[in-house]
Amino acid sequence: MFEVKHKDNLGRTGKFTIADHKIKTPTLMPVVHPGKMTIDVKSLGAEIVITNAYIIYKNDELREKALKMGVHRLIGFDGPIVTDSGSFQLSEYGSIDVDNKEIVEFQEAIGSNIGTSLDIPTPPYAGYEKAKRDLKVTIQRAEESLNYRKKMMLNAVVQGSTYPELRSECARRLSTMDFDVHPIGAVVPLLESYQYKDLVDVVMATVEFLPPSRPRHLMGAGHPMFFSLAVSMGCDLFDSAAYMLYADDDRLLSSSGTYKLEDLQEMPCSCNICVEYTPRELKSMEKDDRRDLIATHNLYISFAEIRRIRQAIADGNLMEFVEQRCRSHPRLLDAYRRFLDYQELIEKYDPVSKKSAFFYGGPESLKRVEVYRHLKRMKRLHRKRGVVLLPACEKPYSANLPQMDILFSSAPVEVDEWDFMVVDIPFGLIPLTLDEFYPLAQSESPSILDSDSKKFIKSLISKVLHEYDAVLVSRDLNEKFGLGFTYEMPAPKIEIPHRERLIAVADYQFGEGAGEALFNGNLEIVKSKRTGRIRYVYVDDELIASIRTSDGFIIPSWKGASLLHSKLDYPRCRVVVDGESEPFAREGKNIFAKFVIECDKNIRANDEVLIVNEDDELLATGKSLLCSEEIMDFSYGQAIKTRRGRR
Numbered sequence: 001m002f003e004v005k006h007k008d009n010l011g012r013t014g015k016f017t018i019a020d021h022k023i024k025t026p027t028l029m030p031v032v033h034p035g036k037m038t039i040d041v042k043s044l045g046a047e048i049v050i051t052n053a054y055i056i057y058k059n060d061e062l063r064e065k066a067l068k069m070g071v072h073r074l075i076g077f078d079g080p081i082v083t084d085s086g087s088f089q090l091s092e093y094g095s096i097d098v099d100n101k102e103i104v105e106f107q108e109a110i111g112s113n114i115g116t117s118l119d120i121p122t123p124p125y126a127g128y129e130k131a132k133r134d135l136k137v138t139i140q141r142a143e144e145s146l147n148y149r150k151k152m153m154l155n156a157v158v159q160g161s162t163y164p165e166l167r168s169e170c171a172r173r174l175s176t177m178d179f180d181v182h183p184i185g186a187v188v189p190l191l192e193s194y195q196y197k198d199l200v201d202v203v204m205a206t207v208e209f210l211p212p213s214r215p216r217h218l219m220g221a222g223h224p225m226f227f228s229l230a231v232s233m234g235c236d237l238f239d240s241a242a243y244m245l246y247a248d249d250d251r252l253l254s255s256s257g258t259y260k261l262e263d264l265q266e267m268p269c270s271c272n273i274c275v276e277y278t279p280r281e282l283k284s285m286e287k288d289d290r291r292d293l294i295a296t297h298n299l300y301i302s303f304a305e306i307r308r309i310r311q312a313i314a315d316g317n318l319m320e321f322v323e324q325r326c327r328s329h330p331r332l333l334d335a336y337r338r339f340l341d342y343q344e345l346i347e348k349y350d351p352v353s354k355k356s357a358f359f360y361g362g363p364e365s366l367k368r369v370e371v372y373r374h375l376k377r378m379k380r381l382h383r384k385r386g387v388v389l390l391p392a393c394e395k396p397y398s399a400n401l402p403q404m405d406i407l408f409s410s411a412p413v414e415v416d417e418w419d420f421m422v423v424d425i426p427f428g429l430i431p432l433t434l435d436e437f438y439p440l441a442q443s444e445s446p447s448i449l450d451s452d453s454k455k456f457i458k459s460l461i462s463k464v465l466h467e468y469d470a471v472l473v474s475r476d477l478n479e480k481f482g483l484g485f486t487y488e489m490p491a492p493k494i495e496i497p498h499r500e501r502l503i504a505v506a507d508y509q510f511g512e513g514a515g516e517a518l519f520n521g522n523l524e525i526v527k528s529k530r531t532g533r534i535r536y537v538y539v540d541d542e543l544i545a546s547i548r549t550s551d552g553f554i555i556p557s558w559k560g561a562s563l564l565h566s567k568l569d570y571p572r573c574r575v576v577v578d579g580e581s582e583p584f585a586r587e588g589k590n591i592f593a594k595f596v597i598e599c600d601k602n603i604r605a606n607d608e609v610l611i612v613n614e615d616d617e618l619l620a621t622g623k624s625l626l627c628s629e630e631i632m633d634f635s636y637g638q639a640i641k642t643r644r645g646r647r
């Protein structure tokens, strides 16, 4: 049972229920060596831990104890415990002497909460045929494990080496079976050799085909430096043996890298250990004492990073956080750049509105999903014959444009219908009609352009030259981008009629035709006294919509929703609920994902939606908390926050 709370890119915060425990995700599961638990991981933030069933199984004393008193008492942890199967030992030593059935049944017998079958961790860059053969065994053993377990939850590890198509195929196959968590396996060698870019391909090829309703565990990724990018790719669980392994080697983890104790003049953080001890004091200690103190620091740092990531998702600024983290190592920057190549997939999951503004963090930001989505959604807008390109200014642009009497064109033009667009970073071209819409209005970028930004803008301008019959540019743009327009033209009056603005916003938000559906008739506008912006829109004396101040979104009234419903063909903007939940929807109760039987593929988290029954009768309006793929996949938790029902 897994429920998503906040989303950002492919990342999510959620609640994972195991037995009677509710675990906040993303989270880190410290690896606890059975019989060697020397530090109190719970007090450092661990809500769930992972241990190795094979090690217990192979040791007579541990095995007897575990069978008698259970794994929870054996390792002294009363929260959920995940057990691994010995596959890691298999990959390290080539063979192990236990079979799949034995080890799965053993895990259940010792009371593990989530058990793991005996997958085959095919290393990166293995031969294709070997990877494929191994994968067949991995999938078969996972499938068998469903018959061996009684009540225990089950991991099903995704393998496939560095072949994206094998990873995808594995994810697809496992997703049709009844598993609870999907670890992504055999990535440790990629992490150890800093091949983060290849790891991105592995994770993205996997996540695309895993059911969003199941938590994903990036196995063996214990360095906090990589957590935020992994979370952005949709990983929910991490395990850390690193905290102890690094400590044993006198190395201190940080969110941007690793420190060797021998190099430290100063303690690098503000945890209890780093405040209380100096490097000199640590160096002079007994090995075991020192190891436990460094391990404590390492876990402290790791959980601090996890908490900051969860906060960033709730705030909607996970990418700003990732951009900072990925600047601490060029290989991480590579990985981030590779991640940005998956815009189409990311766009499906990224919410359309967030609490935070978009902060430009460098040229990579131009490839962020918000920019990709904007350029895609621009195609939804009606286009006039000519366009006027205006220089960036303070926001909102339409209220702060400089006085311009003369504009420039490449040839004399005779067009009397103009679109007006501001040229700015990161979104490139922003129609004045959309200058209050998220994230176009809620973005910050430096005023001095880097060369990538200049190139980006230039390429957009050259596209515009093909799309319009006439293009006028300001003197400033003409010079800055070397356009060489020589004809001077009197500037057309910049005017954005209310109806035009509203239609553009509606088409951009809901898709083509929504504006005509909503704002056709005699318009009456009520503006906010404080901001001067449109707050309420009446058409022929009926309230059609309000405009949300924070992000400029149109919130349709009941009448507005009815108009959208009658003018936009099924299934556009629709979420279809079953008969059982119809009365609840009509009463304005929130919609749970399990009652949804169909929905528009284009629905994104935070979209305004129409809630209908199987006969496409409008029952209610609401805000989607999830995207279409998630709405259809989850059978637990809320999908739509209902605004009002039909009564």
Ligand code: GUN
Residues within 6 Å of the ligand: 084, 085, 086, 087, 088, 116, 119, 120, 121, 157, 184, 185, 186, 187, 188, 219, 220
């Ligand atoms: N621990 C680290 N990598 C792996 C893996 O691929 N499979 C299993 N079962 N455990 C692991």
Ligand code: ZN
Residues within 6 Å of the ligand: 268, 269, 270, 271, 272, 273, 274, 275, 297, 300
């Ligand atoms: Zn510290």
